Amino acid sequence: MRAAPSTFLPEKARSVWRLQAFFESLLVALFPIAYGVLIYFFDFPLWILYSLIGFYLIFVLITVFILPPIRWRRFTYDVLEGEVDIQFGVLIVRRQLIPMTRVQHVDTEQGPLLRRYKMADVTITTAATSHRIPTLSVEVADELRDRIARLAAVAYDE
Structure with missing residues (x-):
């Protein structure tokens, strides 16, 4: 495992x-x-x-x-070459693997509260659903969005 x-x-x-x-x-x-x-x-x-x-x-x-x-303690993530690995949940812990070949687009999103604290969510959209990595600093969210988009483009071209 x-x-x-x-x-x-x-x-x-x-x-x-x-x-x-x-x-x-x-x-x-x-x-x-x-x-x-x-x-x-x-x-x-x-x-x-x-x-x-x-x-x-x-x-x-x-x-x-x-x-x-x-x-906060239960939410972890990793962005690897071929996939995004997200684990979250309080009572029921879920683990999602998002293959880079399935990523259609990546967004950053800020509501008024997140904007006030200079934070943003990263939303990864596939054909079937969307996945969210919440409340990252704006700099980290922008870097993560760009990195996932770059890795998805490379995975798509292969």
């Missing part, structure tokens, strides 16, 4: 993932807020509101504080 990929994401990725999870958790906060508004107009049980608040706090604890370090 081949060795697992050895390149980790930058440590800054954990902070960015925590911030992304916090913003996403604000959407989940709408449930206890909406129920609180309903209690004001209707005679609904108060214990349900407390339960929703408790579930929300547990959700924030897990998604903002517990999962990002685990995701």
Whole structure:
């Protein structure tokens, strides 16, 4: 069996993932807020509101504080001559081998949060699907995108 990929994401990725999870958790906060508004107009049980608040706090604890370090520790990748090797997952660990001959194009992508932290995602697209290496520094992402594109062109020409 081949060795697992050895390149980790930058440590800054954990902070960015925590911030992304916090913003996403604000959407989940709408449930206890909406129920609180309903209690004001209707005679609904108060214990349900407390339960929703408790579930929300547990959700924030897990998604903002517990999962990002685990995701960071489990995400590794390597770009080899003939393939890109990606391993990721918290409960279910997945390993993807992307042959360079299958790569159609490679993109870098930045949302507002990644742009703020000078980071980018690299997306590798094949005919069947796309694969993502998230939250790399812009310099590393650009270099990785160019390297994969170069290796894919050489593999395609052979």
